[in-house]
Amino acid sequence: MQSTGQSMRMAIVTLLAIATWGTPAHADSTRESLMRDVSTGLQAYDRGTALLNSDPDSAAAAYREARDAFQAVVDAGVENGKLYYNLGNAHVRLGEIGPGIADYRRALKLTPTDEQLKANLRFARSLTRDRIQPSGATAALHTMFFWHFNIPLRQRLTLGLIAYSVFWLILIARVVIWRGGFGYAAVCALIVVLSLGISIGLELPDYNRHANGVLVADDVTVRKGNGEGYEPQFDRSLNEGVEFAVVEQRGGWIHIELPDGHTGWVRDREVELF
Amino acid sequence: MNGRCALGLTIVLVFASAVASAADVSFNVSARETYVGAPVTVEISVKGESDVAAPQFPTIAGADVRYLGPSSQSFTSISPSGTVRNVTTTHRYNVIPRKVGTLIIPAIEVVVDGVTYETAATSIRVLKSDADDLLFVKLVGERDTVYAGEPINVTLEIWIAPFRNRTISMSAKDMWQSIDKNNSEWGPFIENLQSRQPNVQYRNETIDVDGKSVEYVVYSLKRRTWAERPGKFDAGGVTIVVNYPVQVQKSRFTVFRRYEITRTRPVTATVGDSSITVLEPPTEGRPAGYRDAVGQFNFDVSAAPTEVSVGDPITLTLTVRGRGRFETLRAPTLSDQESLVENFRVPNEELPGVVEGNTKKFRQTIRAKHDAVNAIPPIEFSYFDPRRERYVTQRSRPIPITVKESSKLSVSQVVEGTTELSTRKTLTLTDRGLLANYEDVDGLLTSQTLTVGWQTWSLLGAGPGIFLMGIALRLRRDKLVGDSGFARRKAARGRALALMTGASGSSNGTVADQVAAVLTGYVADKCNLPAGATTRADAVRRLREQGLAEDVVARFDELLDECESARYGAVDATEGEDIARRARACLDDLERSKL
Structure with missing residues (x-):
């Protein structure tokens, strides 16, 4: 019996060690170069802000430098919410509302609880000419399944694994040590596991797919099909900054679904996906 | 001219714009003859795809016109060419003659979808009502x-x-x-x-x-x-x-x-x-501040706060009580009260009041111009008392106040009255503009990419795996505790081998005895027979009952026979070792035979 208890303790320690496993660090070889790019971007952005009122042209040039520097870091493979936030700021300062919103949305995917990010996204959205309100059902879903929409996928995965480990540890302990007890704790852990597991399962397939997008051009005609020969879907064209979900991609056309539930097709060169 | 007669006389007088759209606009008059004061109903109906605004009814000399409102009916017709919704809007007017003679209802213009239609003028005969004695x-x-x-x-x-x-x-x-x-x-x-x-x-x-x-x-x-x-x-x-x-x-x-x-x-x-x-209240003796108040009133003024800094707002409450028409009662014009304006900044605006029963209250904000002010002076309110047929002017009591110098306000702010420091107690966030960048370089370069690697899959598999192992352990433990025969069976070989090792070191005759005891003991353990009481014949019989191969049983029986012979005959060390070796081989055979 003593040997059984020792093996259980070792198993628990092992599980906890795996559950708290961290993410791989970014490759050190390019880190110095990336740090230089980030510093350049931050300095250029500050310079642009200082010149904004006195010399708008120079300010715009500085913002462009900042945008390109941040973009270089992103292109090097760094996925970071704050980095996307800074890049979005540079875009918005340059009047590129569509790309700005796209970057804010990318950041939101990684850091959905960042209030500073949400505030700037709200401001960027306020600059758009078309305000398409989400349907009531969408808002209700966001409230009901808050964990799905408000907790980053990484955190959901970590929490889910911890709950999963706790669930199995309780079951194992019930079988080997306690012979019953902690049943409610196991049920609670199982509910957490299922909630987070379903949420992760729904999102994981789309994680590396461009499931959403934003218009980056003005006067975009949304058509009924994937071709210029199709009639316009709406009585007016849409402008930069309109966000949508991607339903399908076909050739150079993208089937989009707007927040109010309307759908249509737009050219891929008029959008930025994220 | 009762209702039924009037209904019977109802005629469609005009189908306006007969050429363009004969059925679109119609004009009906309920009677062609009426009495002074007896209304005639005029209906203008418009048929189209949507509601139509009420047409402008012209003024008629010698008659009053009253608009009774619109009514509409709609129906949808479905035909092979599509669905058509028709709406008929009817605007009704009462024309009430006020004198005897012929009443002319002039042409009325109706605008439908930008097209103007016009009805024809209509005449109605108006008779004297003979009401003098009725x-x-x-x-x-x-x-x-x-x-x-x-x-x-x-x-x-x-x-x-x-x-x-x-x-x-x-x-x-x-x-x-x-x-x-x-x-x-x-x-x-x-x-x-x-x-x-x-x-x-x-x-x-x-x-x-x-x-x-x-x-x-x-x-x-x-x-x-x-x-x-x-x-x-x-x-x-x-x-x-x-x-x-x-x-x-x-x-x-x-x-x-x-x-x-x-x-x-x-x-x-x-x-x-x-x-x-x-009668109009007399002009003689009318006070300068009189503002058409008629009745009997009492007038009072209160102020809050009474300790302020220069420029801070002071709310004056002017209360008028008594008998009179409060709905139209107006407050005295504070900006005309010279003693007040001298030391206070007073807005020049009409005050809306609040009526509560026989009381009307007016509120106004004033600001002290300097810290030498020590009281709000009396404010005058004048009214005309119809019972006494004279004007009355009431003065409120002066209200002592304390005014401190304000170091925060400029003179211009006081004069303009634009600063309301004491009322600005909360800050409101504006939605305009971007918030600052993040500048933590290490934080910006920390990759937040999600990867699902072998660690995750290991963790996912480890839980159920360990759980199944635990169940197996538990079952085995329960079996060991609950089934003594099971425990003897599981421990039989180990115990036999241990005893065999001990037997190898004994003298030759003892070796044969101990090997025989080990073999029969092994069978007793495996078949859960009483320990120490199992004979060679019992062991052989049980092996046959268990269905073991006959050659294995024969070798077992032969080995026990040799052991019995060795107990009474001379056996050298080599033979003893051989018996022990063969006994181990026999145990292996029995173990392989799943005894």
């Missing part, structure tokens, strides 16, 4: 003179000669029902009719008319109202319309009414010049 109305006041703005109790008296013939005499209640309430103009007396039990009293009067004694029912509607303008009292053009019975017959179908009216004609009467004269 109906008249008059206004009676509690006194003959009243001041403008002063309340007065007035009574509207409606005199109606009740219908009578040889067999039927209509009651006062029935005659009241003959009054056309909807088409009559009631002025302020309309409120008497709006309660469930109309506030109306009646009495019978007999007066002499043209030498004849005529009996009337007099309906009295009493009302407290306000004299508005100097001159003759105007009750708002009270006109009463009565559908006076012309033909009445005994009822044949109902048990509750003795008769039924089969024909009526409209009879109207209008209140003439009133005997009440409305």
Whole structure:
């Protein structure tokens, strides 16, 4: 019996060690170069802000430098919410509302609880000419399944694994040590596991797919099909900054679904996906 | 000219714009002949795909026009060419003639979808109502003179000669029902009719008319109202319309009414010049601050806060109590009060007041101009008292205040009165503009990419795996505890091998004894037989019962036989070792045979 208890303790320690496993660090070889790019971007952005009122042209040039520097870091493979936030700021300062919103949305995917990010996204959205309100059902879903929409996928995965480990540890302990007890704790852990597991399962397939997008051009005609020969879907064209979900991609056309539930097709060169 | 006759006379006079769209606009008049005061209903119907705004009805000399409102009907027709929704909007007007003669309803323009249609002019003959001896109305006041703005109790008296013939005499209640309430103009007396039990009293009067004694029912509607303008009292053009019975017959179908009216004609009467004269308050002795207040009032002023800095707002509350018309009562003009303006910044604006019963309160914010101010001076309020027929000016009591110097306000701010430091207690976030960048370089370069690697899958598999192992452990442990035979079986080989090792070191005769004991003991453990009491024959029989191969059983039996022989004969060390080796091989055979 003593040997059984020792093996259980070792198993628990092992599980906890795996559950708290961290993410791989970014490759050190390019880190110095990336740090230089980030510093350049931050300095250029500050310079642009200082010149904004006195010399708008120079300010715009500085913002462009900042945008390109941040973009270089992103292109090097760094996925970071704050980095996307800074890049979005540079875009918005340059009047590129569509790309700005796209970057804010990318950041939101990684850091959905960042209030500073949400505030700037709200401001960027306020600059758009078309305000398409989400349907009531969408808002209700966001409230009901808050964990799905408000907790980053990484955190959901970590929490889910911890709950999963706790669930199995309780079951194992019930079988080997306690012979019953902690049943409610196991049920609670199982509910957490299922909630987070379903949420992760729904999102994981789309994680590396461009499931959403934003218009980056003005006067975009949304058509009924994937071709210029199709009639316009709406009585007016849409402008930069309109966000949508991607339903399908076909050739150079993208089937989009707007927040109010309307759908249509737009050219891929008029959008930025994220 | 009862209702049915009027309906029968209803004709479609004009189909306007006959060429363009004959059925789109129609114009109907309920009668071509009427009496003075008896309304004629005009209907303009427009048929189209949507509602149409009411056309502008022209002014008609000698008649009043009242818009009754629109009504609309819509229906949807489905045909092979598609679904069509049709809406017919009808605008109804009452035209009430006020004089005898021919009444001309001029052409009316109707705009439908940007196209203007025009009806043709229509003439209506207006007859005298002959109401002189059947109906008249008059206004009676509690006194003959009243001041403008002063309340007065007035009574509207409606005199109606009740219908009578040889067999039927209509009651006062029935005659009241003959009054056309909807088409009559009631002025302020309309409120008497709006309660469930109309506030109306009646009495019978007999007066002499043209030498004849005529009996009337007099309906009295009493009302407290306000004299508005100097001159003759105007009750708002009270006109009463009565559908006076012309033909009445005994009822044949109902048990509750003795008769039924089969024909009526409209009879109207209008209140003439009133005997009440409305006087204007005298100009002599009128105070400069008088603002048309008439009645008896008390005036009071309060202030808060009373300890302020220069420029801080002080709220003055002006309270007027008493008897008078509070709805129109205006506050004194504070910016005209010289003693107040001297030391305070006072906005020049009309104050909206709040009426609560016999009280009206006005509020205004003033600001001290300098710290030398130590009181809010008396404020004057003037009114005209109609009972005493003179003006009265009331002054509030001075209100002591403490004003401190303000170091935060510039002179211009005080003068302009634009700063409200004491009222700005909360900050409001603005939505405009971007928030700053993140500048933590390490934080910006930390990759947040999600990867699902072998660690995750290991963790996912480890839980169920360990759980299954735990179940297996538990089952084995339970078996060991609950089944002693199982424990002996599992431990049989180990115990036999251990005893065999001990036997190898003994003398030769002892070796044979111990090997025999080990082999029979092994069988006893495996088959859960009593330990130490199992003989060679028992062991062999049990092996055969277990279905072991005969050669294995034979080797086992032979080995035990040799052991018995060795116990009584000379056995050297080599033979002893051989017996031990063969015994181990025999144990292996038995183990492989799944004993």
